[in-house]
Amino acid sequence: MAYKLKEVTIRTNNSEEGMKGIGELWEAIVSGELPLLFDSQHEFQQGVSPVSRYSSYSSDESGDYDLTVMAVTADFFEKIEVAVSKGLYKKYDEEDENGDIGACTRRAWEKVWQQQKAGDINRSFTEDYESTVPVEYTKDGKAHCYLYIAIQ
Template sequence: MTYRLDKITIRLKNDEAGINKINELFEDIVSGKIPLIHDSNGKLIEGISPISEYSNYESDETGNYDLSVIAADKEFIFHLEKLADEGVFKKYIAKGADVNEAAIKAWNQVWNDDEIQRTFDKDYESTVPDFLTKDGKAHCYLYIGI
């Protein structure tokens, strides 16, 4: 019997221990140790991408929150795009040499945006590694609830 998860959630904070938990979680997902984008036999599932969902904020970005990694299909991403077009989310895009650099650049845009009124309800992040892009750079797309 094979199986796969649809979502995995951890509770953390934006500190060194929290960042280490995030890195470990993504290593386990990408390697197939956690069957989110792979099935339980280690086979990569086509058409599925890991999307991070930030929710259940204790306060703001300085407090505890839930990070859920969702096995998302293209329809989920199209839905996020539609909600961004409708003004539910503000979209931020950044490129980098690797996924960490792209994500840091995108989050810095959010943290330096003095005009945004964040809801701290739900935010989403889609990070695409450099080997999957046409320009050879990693891309990070953030959808921040406003």
């Protein structure tokens, strides 16, 4: 009998050790060791995208938080866009022409932190979402990172 996970959560932070743990989590997901994008029989789950949810912040981005990688369908993106239109979230969209998903993700988060430090946004630190799209899955040949940051 094949099975699949809907989500997997770790408690982490933005330290070097925390970043290493996040990398290990993603490696287990991409390899199929954790059956989130693939079922336990290593069959790819069509129509499913991985999205990271950041929640249960102990303070702000300098403290511990829960990182949950969820397997979502297209309706997730429709719902989060509605939340953006209502002013509950601010959307950040970064891309990298060289296909470096890590580079565009770093730029997106750095923009959030700069705007936060400047007082341009007031984060609520409830639930934030990140969707990264590798170049292999884009029509424009660029890697993309979409952040949805909960604001007050």
